[in-house]
Amino acid sequence: MSRAVVAIAGNPNSGKTTLFNQLTGANAKVGNYPGITVERREGQMHLAGGREAVLLDIPGTYSLSARSAEEQIAITAIAGLNPFTEPDAVIVVVDSTQLARNLYLVLQVIELRLRVVIALNMNDIVRKNNMRIDAEALSRELGGAPVVPISASKGEGIAELRAAVDKLLGEQRPLPSDKLLSLDGKALEEDITAVEPFIPRGWGRGDIERRRALATWALVSIDQDDELWDVPDDLRSSVLDRHRLADEAKRDIDLSIVGGRYRWIDDHMPAFLAKVPSTLRRMTDAVDKVLIHPVFGFAIFILLMSVVFESLFTWSAPMIDSVDAVVGMVGDAVASVLPASLLRDFLVHGVISGVGAVLVFLPQILLLFLFISILEDSGYMARAAFLMDRIMKAIGLTGRAFVPMLSGFACAIPAIMATRTMERKRDRMLTMMVIPIMTCSARLPVYTLIIGALYPAKSEVGGTVAGFFGLQALLMLAMYVFSTVLALVAAAVLGRTVFKGPSVPLLLELPQYRMPSPKSVTRMMWERSRLFVSEAGTVILTCTIVLWFLLSFPRDADFSFDYATEAAAVQQQAAAQPEGWADAQLAQLDALQAAERLRASFGGRLGRMIEPVIAPLGFDWKIGVGLIGAFAAREVFVSTMGVVYGMGGDVDEGSTPLREHLQAEVWPDGRRVYTPLVGLSLMVFFALAAQCMSTLAVVRRETRSWRWPIFLFTYMTVLAWLFSFATYQGGIALGYA
Numbered sequence: 001m002s003r004a005v006v007a008i009a010g011n012p013n014s015g016k017t018t019l020f021n022q023l024t025g026a027n028a029k030v031g032n033y034p035g036i037t038v039e040r041r042e043g044q045m046h047l048a049g050g051r052e053a054v055l056l057d058i059p060g061t062y063s064l065s066a067r068s069a070e071e072q073i074a075i076t077a078i079a080g081l082n083p084f085t086e087p088d089a090v091i092v093v094v095d096s097t098q099l100a101r102n103l104y105l106v107l108q109v110i111e112l113r114l115r116v117v118i119a120l121n122m123n124d125i126v127r128k129n130n131m132r133i134d135a136e137a138l139s140r141e142l143g144g145a146p147v148v149p150i151s152a153s154k155g156e157g158i159a160e161l162r163a164a165v166d167k168l169l170g171e172q173r174p175l176p177s178d179k180l181l182s183l184d185g186k187a188l189e190e191d192i193t194a195v196e197p198f199i200p201r202g203w204g205r206g207d208i209e210r211r212r213a214l215a216t217w218a219l220v221s222i223d224q225d226d227e228l229w230d231v232p233d234d235l236r237s238s239v240l241d242r243h244r245l246a247d248e249a250k251r252d253i254d255l256s257i258v259g260g261r262y263r264w265i266d267d268h269m270p271a272f273l274a275k276v277p278s279t280l281r282r283m284t285d286a287v288d289k290v291l292i293h294p295v296f297g298f299a300i301f302i303l304l305m306s307v308v309f310e311s312l313f314t315w316s317a318p319m320i321d322s323v324d325a326v327v328g329m330v331g332d333a334v335a336s337v338l339p340a341s342l343l344r345d346f347l348v349h350g351v352i353s354g355v356g357a358v359l360v361f362l363p364q365i366l367l368l369f370l371f372i373s374i375l376e377d378s379g380y381m382a383r384a385a386f387l388m389d390r391i392m393k394a395i396g397l398t399g400r401a402f403v404p405m406l407s408g409f410a411c412a413i414p415a416i417m418a419t420r421t422m423e424r425k426r427d428r429m430l431t432m433m434v435i436p437i438m439t440c441s442a443r444l445p446v447y448t449l450i451i452g453a454l455y456p457a458k459s460e461v462g463g464t465v466a467g468f469f470g471l472q473a474l475l476m477l478a479m480y481v482f483s484t485v486l487a488l489v490a491a492a493v494l495g496r497t498v499f500k501g502p503s504v505p506l507l508l509e510l511p512q513y514r515m516p517s518p519k520s521v522t523r524m525m526w527e528r529s530r531l532f533v534s535e536a537g538t539v540i541l542t543c544t545i546v547l548w549f550l551l552s553f554p555r556d557a558d559f560s561f562d563y564a565t566e567a568a569a570v571q572q573q574a575a576a577q578p579e580g581w582a583d584a585q586l587a588q589l590d591a592l593q594a595a596e597r598l599r600a601s602f603g604g605r606l607g608r609m610i611e612p613v614i615a616p617l618g619f620d621w622k623i624g625v626g627l628i629g630a631f632a633a634r635e636v637f638v639s640t641m642g643v644v645y646g647m648g649g650d651v652d653e654g655s656t657p658l659r660e661h662l663q664a665e666v667w668p669d670g671r672r673v674y675t676p677l678v679g680l681s682l683m684v685f686f687a688l689a690a691q692c693m694s695t696l697a698v699v700r701r702e703t704r705s706w707r708w709p710i711f712l713f714t715y716m717t718v719l720a721w722l723f724s725f726a727t728y729q730g731g732i733a734l735g736y737a
Contacts, residue, residue, distance in 0.1 A: 004053040004169050005085065006045060007078055009109065010093030011102050012060035013379065013511035015121040018520050019093055019152035020057045023162070047166040056087065062101070064108045065220045072228050075217060079112050081203055082230055089115040089168050091161070096126045096133055096149075097512055099273060103265050106142065111213040115171075116145045117164050123149040123156060125512070137272040153517045187249070188256045191242045192216055198235040219243075220254050227425075227501075284512050291383050292510075301387050304380075305406055308371045316410075319363035327356030345552060346545075354544030357632060358537035361413045361694065365532055366525050368407055368414040373524040375403075377516030386510065395488050396495025398422070401431045405487065408438030409480075412695045416702060417528055430491060430499045432702065433712055436695050437487040437688060439480050442634040446686050449638050451475050453659035454679035475683075483687050490719075498711075532698070543693035547632050550603040557600035563593045598644060603628050617685060617721065618678040618728040620667070630691045637686075677736045681728040688720035 008023075010016035024043030041057035058077050066072040080086025092109055094102040110116055120135060126149075135147040146164040150157030195215040196208075204211035222231060222239040246253050291297045331348045338344040375381040381403075389399030400422045407415035415435045419428045451472045566589055574582035598604050607624035614624055622644045629640030642658055665673040690696065696709040703709075 004051075004088040005056060006053045006089045006091060006165060006169075007056045007058050007087040008091045008093065009058040009074065009078055009105065010060060010119075010121075011062050011095060011098075011105060013382070014060070014093045014095040014098075014102060015152045016057070016060060016093040018517050019091075019119060019121065019150070020055065021520060021523055022152055022155060022158050024055055045165075046162065047169070048163050051166065053088075053165070053169070061105065063105055064112075064217060066217075066226075066228060072221075075221075078109060078114070079203070079214070086205075087114070089117060089165055091117050091119055091165065093119045093121050093152075095511075096120050096122045096131070097129075099133065100262075100265050100269060104261055106145075107261050107264065108213075108217075110142060110145060111209075111216070113207055113210045113213070115168050116142075117161070117168055118142065118145055118147045119152075119157075119161055120147055120149045121152050122514075124151040124154055125514070131273070134272040141268045141271055153514075153520075187246070187251055188253065188260075191219055191246070191253055194242055195219060195235070195238050198232065198238045200232060200235070216257055220257050225501075284510075287513060288383070288510065291380070292386055297383070297387055301384055304375075304384075305403070308368070308403075308407070311367045311371065316363040316367055320360055323359050323363065324356065327352060327359065331356075342555070346548070349552070350545045350548040351541075353548070353632075354541040357544050357694065358533060358541060361411065361532065362529055364411045365414040365417065365529055368410075368418060369525045369528045370521065372403065372418055373521040374516045377514070377520060379511040379513045382510050395492040396499075397427055397430060397491060398424075401427060404431055405435055405438060408435040408440060408487075411440050411442070412436045412438070412692065413532070413698050416695065416698045417532065419702070426499050426501045429703070429708070430495050432699055432708070433494055433499075433715075434487045434491045436690055436692065436712065436716060437483055437490060439483040439687065440634070440692075442692065443479075443686055445635040445638050446630075447476060447479055447683055449641075449659070449662075450679040450683055453662045454674055454676050479683055479687055482684070486688065486719075532701075537697075543697065544632060547603075547629070547693070550606065551598060551601050551629065553602055554600070555597075557597045559593065559596050563589055598625065598640075613721075616729065617724040618675075618681045619685075620665075620673050622665075622673075623682065627685075627689075627691065630686075631693050633694065634686060634691055677728060677731040680731070681724045684727045685720045685724040688716055688723055690716035 008016060008020055020041065020043065023045045043055050043057075045053045045055040047053055056077065058074055061071065061074040064075045064078065066075055075081065077084050078087065078090055090109055092106050094106065106116070106118060118138070120133060120138075126133060133149070135149055139145060139147040146168060148157055148161045148164050150161055152158075192212055192215045195218055196211050199211045199214045199218070203214055218231075218235060218239050219242065222228065222236055223243065224240070243253060291300060331352045334352065335344060335348050338347070372381070375384065384403065385399035387399065388402040392399050392401050401419075404415045404418040404422075407418055412435050415438075416432050419431045419435075422428045422431065455471055455475060567586060570582055570585045570589070604621075604625055606628055608621045610624045611619075611621040614627070619627075622641070625644055626637045626640045630637040638658070641662075662674045663672075667673055690713045696713060699709045699712055700706060
């Protein structure tokens with residue numbers, strides 16, 4: 001016997017996710033709807049008598065009206081339209097403190113002739129504010145649909161809700177006793193009657209009232225600019241014809257339908273609501289006078305974002321170092337057990353390093369989603385989006401894009417995952433495509449190495465500002481400003497070209513403030529981390545192994561001299577030399593051998609192959625090898641250059657010998673390779689190039705397509721080359737060779 005399928009729907013901030021977690025426990029699976037970057041959560045729900053049902057979490061929505069593919073998920077999943085099957089029952093979660101607005105969605109679901117249970121959430125807050133909602137009266141007004149008061153965050157009423165769903169599943173499908181929608185005159189009746197015959201047979205299942213409800217949905221959802229899929233052409237034409245006729249008659253179909261439902265709500269509210277929640281609203285309004293104030297609210301927002309930013313930059317560092325240390329210990333342990341061989345090299349530098357490349361991002365992912373979950377659950381995130389919307393809409397985004405973009409300063413990986421808080425696919429995609437331009441922490445070692453090696457701490461040029469702050473500090477600041485400005489410009493350009501779409505205002509609710517649920521916060525952190533490791537992590541691991549292969553093969557390099565003979569000679573002389581001399585000599589020989597092997601590797605050959613392409617930027621083939629190595633992670637450029645110059649891969653950006661090698665490196669004609677101009681060109685290239693396989697892997701995971709990672713890599717690489725070319729060639733033209 002197949003298990004029943006129960007859908008759970010509700011407005012954003014209604015507590016739907018908290019209730020889903022209560023009903024499913026730890027049995028939830030998270031994925032994406034087919035072909036759509038919208039999260040699909042499904043879990044097992046235990047009913048009375050030991051039965052189980054599948055609980056499907058529907059994306060939060062204020063109504064079933066839809067104009068984007070993401071919004072269409074709600075109507076298709078709830079109504080059981082292609083490719084979904086109709087659920088056996090629907091739980092509609094209602095925020096009791098915002099009853100009138102939440103009932104709009106309830107009416108739409110009931111009109112679809114579905115078995116519905118209303119979960120009247122936040123009952124504890126209702127009691128505290130001396131409100132009284134008559135659940136039995138509300139049930140009668142809604143045609144007999146069960147109404148169960150609950151408090152999802154505290155676990156109140158959950159058993160009663162399970163029992164109500166179990167009872168409803170055992171009954172015959174109830175038919176509403178009357179039509180809930182109040183039609184606004186004869187013209188709207190004619191509109192619905194004209195569209196109804198074009199509703200596909202499979203949508204209406206032979207129920208005339210359901211077909212009329214879907215015709216009503218079509219009238220408020222289909223227009224010239226919608227992004228809906230699987231809408232028959234004849235249905236679309238019929239709806240557009242009715243809107244054309246309405247425009248000619250100066251009628252507003254949308255307003256008539258929406259007004260009809262709210263007229264029903266206004267007429268019936270006195271029957272089941274004893275007191276309007278004015279006290280709670282006054283408290284919220286008082287706090288909002290500060291938090292959404294154009295001056296004080298913005299200052300508080302910047303302070304909170306600074307805390308988030310500092311956590312991703314600084315607080316995560318000890319955890320990241322711990323992950324690195326554990327991975328290093330595992331690698332050393334494996335290396336000590338296995339003899340020197342290709343297998344040991346593969347396991348230590350390929351597999352274990354690849355796993356480390358995945359796990360090292362977990363601290364930042366956990367911290368970012370800790371803050372996002374707290375801000376969302378408390379109700380503050382909506383205020384942050386409201387504050388930033390005026391600024392962000394100038395570049396074609398909404399206020400919700402600000403937090404992910406700001407997080408990109410720390411790391412693009414969690415920042416891209418944070419775009420899931422944005423409703424529109426177009427906004428998510430656009431934000432994902434510009435986040436990698438933000439100066440992430442992985443670029444800092446590269447900037448530090450180049451600035452420290454090629455630029456003096458103080459400058460006689462540049463006047464008082466450079467003299468007071470120091471040239472190196474100003475250059476570092478300039479790289480941050482440069483990347484931020486370019487990210488905003490890229491968003492504006494892409495938003496008007498590749499991701500061109502109708503301008504949609506930010507519509508959001510400023511919910512009541514409430515304490516975040518520790519269980520919901522923990523669950524979000526766990527789910528995001530698990531998804532990253534299980535899906536993006538596999539791509540990162542694969543890329544790490546491929547990169548190891550490129551930099552390690554072929555193994556039969558032609559060395560300039562016999563390293564084994566030299567090592568034996570060192571061992572023979574060790575007794576006559578000071579303690580530690582032999583170890584230092586052998587380490588130097590190993591570093592030189594690794595450098596020669598790297599030059600002869602496929603990666604080294606690829607570096608030589610791309611030299612004609614990067615030469616106009618001022619780069620030689622050794623820098624090309626460093627750029628290839630940096631795909632593992634941008635900071636790997638430093639250790640790769642250490643290997644290239646025969647110092648081993650343990651050097652860091654503060655290494656004086658590495659800086660001296662850069663300063664001494666010359667072209668065959670004696671010209672210095674690394675000049676201040678080349679350094680600036682290299683930093684510009686790193687600022688814009690998509691040199692991070694982990695970022696590309698996460699974009700692949702979020703978009704479910706290789707198309708967008710390829711697009712991201714291509715456009716950012718071209719942008720990096722052009723700006724680097726302009727920097728270097730422009731500098732030469734101005735005499736800064």
